[in-house]
Amino acid sequence: MRTLDLVGTAVSNTSRSKLRTALTVMAIVIGAFTLTVTAGIGSGVNKYIDTMMASFGDEDQLYILDETNMDQAGAPGSAGAPPEYDPETAGASSEFGFITLDAADIDVIQDIDGVESVNPMVSVNGEYLETPDGTAYALDQFDAPQNASGLEFAAGGAPQGNDEITVPTAWLEIFDTEDPHAVIGQEIEIGLSNAIGEPQSATAEIVGVTEEAISGLGGNPMPSIALNDALYQLQTSGMDIDDQYMAVTAVVTDLEGNEDAVKADLEDQGYLAMTVEDQIGAIQGIINMVTYILIGFALIALLAASFGIVNTLLMSVQERTREIGLMKALGMSGGRVFALFSLEAAIIGLLGSGIGIGLGVITGVAGNQFLTSGPLSDVAGLTLFEVEPAALGLIGLLIVAIAFVSGTLPASRAARKDPITALRHE
Amino acid sequence: MASPVLETHGLVKTYGHGESEFQALKGITTKIWNAESVAVVGKSGSGKSTLMHLLALLDAPTQGSIVLSGQMTSQLGAREFSQLRNETFGFVFQQFFLNPQQTVLENVTLPLKIAGVSKTERNQRGMETLEQLDMAEKAKNKATTLSGGQKQRACIARALINEPTVIFADEPTGNLDTATGEIVEDILFDLHTLRMITLIVVTHDEDLAAKCQRRLIMQDGQILREEHGVTA
Structure with a gap:
């Protein structure tokens, strides 16, 4: 059988029992919808955080504090237990209990390789x-x-x-x-x-x-x-x-390439240096975590839907036993019978992902429009949902793949049917 | 009739294992000549259907061999079996096995679709075959709307469409009334004589069997005797 005929036959077979196909598709739509909305919100919010990140300073800047502050603060990069008491450090002047930097510190930082300029944050x-x-x-x-x-x-x-x-x-x-x-x-x-x-x-x-x-x-x-x-x-x-400074910013040549070296040098001198990304990393980590959890739920929904596909196709194989027997008797190979039923599963997956992704995008875009121009209109530059064609394509592929895999069990059962027994089936 | 189209040597077919083991065929050796019409006759349980399945390459024998047009079939793989069935055999079933969702034309052209023939050619050949059987005006009808005789004619059209060398007919008149049955029989025997198609009929209808050139009378998995000559 030609591949085109195979696809055509699969399409007409899925439309044979419309209600059953529709219900199976529905389950996939729910999974696809959830995945689309979740992924869209994840990338939308992360994009917003990226723009916010720029507002915390230039990306080629390092934000430098006295290391002692971080040892106690429990902030990212802190060493856990507090350091040993040192009367000299303790004597250093502080603002709000904060160990500050002064002109001497600026000179030290300025001398580190790769540091272009140092600006005290006053x-x-x-x-x-x-x-x-x-x-x-x-x-x-x-x-x-x-x-x-x-x-x-x-x-x-x-x-x-x-x-x-x-x-x-x-x-x-x-x-x-x-x-x-x-x-x-x-x-x-x-x-x-x-x-x-x-x-x-x-x-x-x-x-x-x-x-x-x-x-x-x-x-x-x-x-x-x-x-x-x-x-x-x-x-x-x-x-x-x-002059006392809570922190200084340093502009570093080629921050991406020199980041580790400059940070290590600063650490040797007793300073803690963070890039903008370090500071924002924690927030994005949380957003990503929430996104991953929601994606996990969507995948569970898809898993449930895949059992729906298995069930639907098993019923279909059972109902069409004689038809399968006839096709095999008339010379259709087991491989083509397998392909036919797998294709039907893939078509169900394609329908479900198409509708689900479409609904997800419409909901996401409309919801984003409504929230950012309505209740959240005061927040400049806010995006809650972003359409990423690559991610949508990936979701579609994933769902079709899941559907196809679900179809393999019923399809192999159909392919293995013995034509004589199948034709005798009542 | 110079060469045999099908040749069997000591065909044994056993179903089940151990206690429930049942020997449906107990060593059949026979030849079916090209363009011959043969009836396989016997009571149910005599093994006639099993013999037909083996001859039609729908099933593999437990022992023995089948030679199709001089070729040993035991050496062939599943895919080649499928292809041979598609190219050389036509099947007419008692229960028709027409797909009720599809039109008559779609049903009739199914073997060509399986063979990978383009849609245009499929439909053209399908219409030609339907015309020969006076079924052209029913081409676009759903298979369910046909009468019993029309269904069997559609079934014969499907068996003919790939221009087979052998047509297997399993109780072709079993579901038809006498008058319709006779029409269908005439069609089958016309095809046999006019187109030199080998016809293998499995039946317990003696009138139908009598129209064949040769009858293999089966009992308990063996050929009891052979009768020659058209007796009706």
């Missing part, structure tokens, strides 16, 4: 922000300028010059406008207190309006690195104290 506490109309509004934190690459803009761009700053969309209200473009170019005054409590101020120009991401980035004004340093100088003026 945090500035503002007191007020005065709009051009002269009203002052309470101001607390700034977003760290190192994270500028992760910002999403409603208008304008990242702060770069000496006195540039961005403001979040939520703050447009204090400028008496709803149009983000209207505030670009406006001058504001930033007020803060120095180390001995004297009021200080600086002016800045708004160059961008930011959307707040789910990470919180973009929810506070962000000064340029230069403005941040200038504000920090104002904040620490009035007293002769050494």
Whole structure:
């Protein structure tokens, strides 16, 4: 029998007992639907986290702390038990119980091979922000300028010059406008207190309006690195104290290639270095775990569905015993009979995966549209579901393969039928 | 009739094992000549159906050998058996075995479909064969809508379509009334005489058997005697 005829015969055989085929297909649809939605959500959320990752700093940056902090924090890379007490380290100055870094540390880090530049992460506490109309509004934190690459803009761009700053969309209200473009170019005054409590101020120009991401980035004004340093100088003026940094960021040449070497060197010097990926890895690990568990459930559904296929086809083989006997008597080989029934299983799988994946994609896209433009519209850049053609193809293949394997038992039973006994079958 | 189309040597067929062992054939040696019409006659249990199955290569003998057109069949594999059946044999069954879901034409062209003939050629040859049997107008009907005689004619058309050298007919008139049965018999014997097709009929109908050139009368797994000449 020609392959084309074989396929045609298989198709017409599956449509022979429509209700039974439909019910079997239904079980597969459920599995395919679950797999599609799960995989789509997994990749959608991971993609969102990837964009968020960028908001935690440039990807070629290392985030460096004193190693002692991590030994106690139980954070990723911590060594478990606390280190031995060392009076010298304990004497080092700290902020909020945090062992800080100073100018000497920066020099050490700067000398490590592969490190291009070192930027201390300084945090500035503002007191007020005065709009051009002269009203002052309470101001607390700034977003760290190192994270500028992760910002999403409603208008304008990242702060770069000496006195540039961005403001979040939520703050447009204090400028008496709803149009983000209207505030670009406006001058504001930033007020803060120095180390001995004297009021200080600086002016800045708004160059961008930011959307707040789910990470919180973009929810506070962000000064340029230069403005941040200038504000920090104002904040620490009035007293002769050494600069203390909770952490520094280091730009490394070819981070991907040098990551292990630079990290090892830093560790030898007593620092803990993390890439952006290290920091975000844990979150993605959890998302992946949840995705895998859901995929596991979908696979269990498919396993149940595969027994449905076995059952349906066994019944079909039983019902068509005489037909099989006739085909074999008329010269159809066992191999072709096997192929015919396996194909019927594959067709059931193809139907089920086609419908299930289709429904899954429609549900996912519509659900994503509904949630991101409805209840979750405040979260900038959020994707909950993403269509990945390769993943969908893989799901389809997997299901057809499962169906085909399920079909082999009934098919081999059909192929082994003896034509005489089969023809005598009532 | 110069050469035998089928030749058997000491055919033994045993079913079951041990206590339940049953010898359906106890050593059959016979020859069936080309373009001959042979009736295998006997009561049920005489082994006539078993002999037909072995001759038609639907089953393998426990002992003995079958030679088809000079070729020892015991050396062939399952696939070659299938192919030989498809190319050289036509089957007419008592119960017709027509697929009720399919049209008459689809039923009739099934052997060609199995042989891998293209659809166009299948349908063309199918229509030609149906026309010869006055069944052309029923080609598009479902097999279930046919009368008994029409069903058997469709069945004969299916047996003829691959231009076989041998047609096996297993109680071809068993499910038909006398008048219809006679028409079907006439068709079969016309094919035999006009197209020189070897006809092997298994029956316990003596009138049908009498129309054959030779009768093998079977009893208890053996050929009791042979009768020659058309007696009816």
